[in-house]
Amino acid sequence: xxxxxKKTPKKRKWETFPGRNKFYCDGRIMMAKQTGVxxxxxxxxxxxxxxxxxxxxxxxxxxxxxxxxVIGAVLFLFVIxxxxxxxxxxxxxxxxxxxxxxxxLERQIDVANGSTGYRPPPRTKEVVINGQTVKLxxxxxxxxxxxxxxxxxxxxxxxxxxxDHHCPWVGNCVGKRNxxxxxxxxxxxxxxxxxxxxxxxxxxxxxxxxxxxxxxLKDSPVVVCFFSVxxxxxxxxxxxxxxxxxQTTNEDIKGSWSSKRxxxxxxxxxYGNIFTxxxxxxxxxLPPSEQVAAIWASxxxxxxxxRLSGSFPPTLPIxxxxxxxxxLFLQFSCSVL
Amino acid sequence: xxxxxxxxxEMQHCASLVTKVFIQRDYSEGTVCRFQTKFPSxxxxxxxxxxxxxxxxxxxxxxxxxxxxGGQSYMEGCLACATAYIVFLxxxxxYEKVLKKIxxxxxxxxxxxxxxxxxxxxxxVERGMRVLEVSIFEDQGSAGSSPSSTLSSDSxxx
Numbered sequence: 001x002x003x004x005x006k007k008t009p010k011k012r013k014w015e016t017f018p019g020r021n022k023f024y025c026d027g028r029i030m031m032a033k034q035t036g037v038x039x040x041x042x043x044x045x046x047x048x049x050x051x052x053x054x055x056x057x058x059x060x061x062x063x064x065x066x067x068x069x070v071i072g073a074v075l076f077l078f079v080i081x082x083x084x085x086x087x088x089x090x091x092x093x094x095x096x097x098x099x100x101x102x103x104x105l106e107r108q109i110d111v112a113n114g115s116t117g118y119r120p121p122p123r124t125k126e127v128v129i130n131g132q133t134v135k136l137x138x139x140x141x142x143x144x145x146x147x148x149x150x151x152x153x154x155x156x157x158x159x160x161x162x163x164d165h166h167c168p169w170v171g172n173c174v175g176k177r178n179x180x181x182x183x184x185x186x187x188x189x190x191x192x193x194x195x196x197x198x199x200x201x202x203x204x205x206x207x208x209x210x211x212x213x214x215x216x217l218k219d220s221p222v223v224v225c226f227f228s229v230x231x232x233x234x235x236x237x238x239x240x241x242x243x244x245x246x247q248t249t250n251e252d253i254k255g256s257w258s259s260k261r262x263x264x265x266x267x268x269x270x271y272g273n274i275f276t277x278x279x280x281x282x283x284x285x286l287p288p289s290e291q292v293a294a295i296w297a298s299x300x301x302x303x304x305x306x307r308l309s310g311s312f313p314p315t316l317p318i319x320x321x322x323x324x325x326x327x328l329f330l331q332f333s334c335s336v337l
Numbered sequence: 338x339x340x341x342x343x344x345x346x347e348m349q350h351c352a353s354l355v356t357k358v359f360i361q362r363d364y365s366e367g368t369v370c371r372f373q374t375k376f377p378s379x380x381x382x383x384x385x386x387x388x389x390x391x392x393x394x395x396x397x398x399x400x401x402x403x404x405x406x407g408g409q410s411y412m413e414g415c416l417a418c419a420t421a422y423i424v425f426l427x428x429x430x431x432y433e434k435v436l437k438k439i440x441x442x443x444x445x446x447x448x449x450x451x452x453x454x455x456x457x458x459x460x461x462v463e464r465g466m467r468v469l470e471v472s473i474f475e476d477q478g479s480a481g482s483s484p485s486s487t488l489s490s491d492s493x494x495x
Contacts, residue, residue: 081421095465100357127364136364144467148368162368184418269367276406283414285404285432286425290465 013290018096019158029088030289031171032156038087038171044228045083045189049076052196056203063206068199075192082185083170090289091175092161094142094150102143130268149269151250165249174249177289180282183239190236193229243281244274352455352474360393360469370400372461372469383473384454392446392458393469396439403435436462 014027022031031038049072057069097105125136125145136145139152142159146152151163153173162176174182242252246269251257257267271277358379363371374393376386409431417424443460451458451471459470 078421081423085422094467097467098464101359101464101468101470104357104359129364129367134364147362147467148364180414180418181422184422279411279414280406282418283411284406285410286430287403287432287466288430288436290462 019093020156021093021158030090031087032166032168032173034155034168035171037168041083041169045076045079048196049192052200056200059203059206060199064202072192072195072199075188075195078188079185079192082181082188086167086174086178086181086185087170087172089172089178089181091163091173092177092287093156093173093175093290094144094147094159094161095290096141097143105143105145132266132268134268149248149251162248163250177286180286183243183282186232186236186239190229190233193232197226197229244277246270246277246281352476355473355475358471358473360471362467369404370461370466371397377471379473380456380471383456384451388450392450395442396461396469399435399439399442403432403439 012027014023014030017023020033022033022035023029024031052072053069057072060068123138125138127134127136127148129148134148136148138145139159141152141157144159146159147161149162150159152159153163153166155166156173158173160173160175162179164174164179164182166173167182170182170185172178239249242249245267247257247267251267255261257265259265271280356379358377360372360375360377363373365371372393374390374397376389380389413431440460440462443458447458455474455476457472457474459472461467461469464470
């Protein structure tokens with residue numbers, strides 16, 4: 001039988017992405033569908049910092065030291081940088097199974113069940129990790145058995161590796177690839193809000209020595225910091241606890257590793273000490289995104305009676321970055337370590 | 338891309354895809370990337386058990402190297418944090434470097450071992466690191482050459 005090949009036009013992976021995410025800048029920016037609250041976050045930070053720099057910094061630089069606005073500016077830039085990095089990164093979305101993969105899984109399950117046809121595939125598979133039995137659930141949307149710690153985000157309609165939570169404030173899921181950016185964001189935001197709050201109070205106190213307390217309070221528009229300070233500092237504290245025990249928000253909320261479930265229950269992913277857990281979460285390796293713009297989607301070749309789907313070639317065109325000074329410095333210094 | 342299309346055209350005259358075998362991830366050591374070394378029964382008559390096991394073990398060791406938490410990864414992490422992660426825009430991470438090595442290794446294995454036996458390994462990165470896909474081709478017997486979609490040179494006969 002002669003095969004007739006018809007080549008469909010090449011598309012970037014993000015253009016054929018099946019989830020609900022939105023892409024910008026040719027696939028370099030990946031966000032959730034609902035981004036309204038993210039813009040609110042950005043506006044709140046910009047307005048608060050703008051008011052602080054406009055009304056308080058001059059006074060404080062004159063009365064105390066000009067280093068105050070400098071530190072404020074550095075903190076502000078770090079907060080914005082980490083916020084954008086968290087919001088725009090791929091959180092670690094697992095690509096859905098190819099039709100061949102899905103068919104193979106179903107075939108294996110049928111063989112295991114000893115039946116064919118209409119019985120739905122079993123929903124769990126058990127695996128023992130570091131002596132603890134973990135259930136891997138089958139995702140009917142993505143047609144895969146989810147790896148340990150992965151979860152399906154119903155808002156974005158994707159399975160995400162090491163799923164922490166979906167954060168509307170950053171307009172994205174928080175998962176394996178962007179958790180460290182998220183943590184740095186809330187930590188630096190805590191420092192920034194405490195910093196602004198402290199110096200606003202200082203300004204009021206210094207001002208009230210001249211014009212009286214109530215007048216000083218009236219002149220200061222930035223006391224709104226008060227409520228946000230506690231919630232953000234509290235959130236940072238919570239995530240610090242999660243990092244040090246190597247748990248995700250998802251696992252903590254479900255009580256997956258809580259000793260209340262059974263006395264033999266423990267977290268199999270923890271390295272045993274706080275320092276290693278923190279280092280692993282914050283300084284561990286960062287796998288590249290599956291949705292990177294440079295990766296081209298498969299060329300689907302439709303042949304009469306034969307469908308060759310899947311990627312050719314197997315080689316992966318990872319975006320090339322120059323072997324810069326940083327990289328060489330790292331390699332040199334680490335060979336010494 | 339033109340190379341692959343050219344090879345696929347060659348393939349259409351010589352061979353057809355019979356089936357795909359998927360080697361799944363081994364999660365017994367946690368979320369670290371490892372593939373099962375269990376030999377799939379569909380490959381019984383196609384390739385020696387030891388060759389496939391060797392390939393999978395080498396891949397596992399590469400992934401372990403990529404995900405190793407040690408001096409270099411700490412330095413990379415601290416440097417990235419200090420620069421508000423801007424440094425990732427101009428520097429290739431260790432993980433990416435190892436993935437390139439793996440990609441080269443898979444291509445080499447395809448050229449030397451798998452293509453002559455009518456098999457093709459797909460880089461797990463292309464499948465979201467979930468599976469190691471082995472495509473099985475059947476020679477239709479026309480030119481006597483085995484399929485290899487990634488090669489620009491003709492592959493040797495089985």
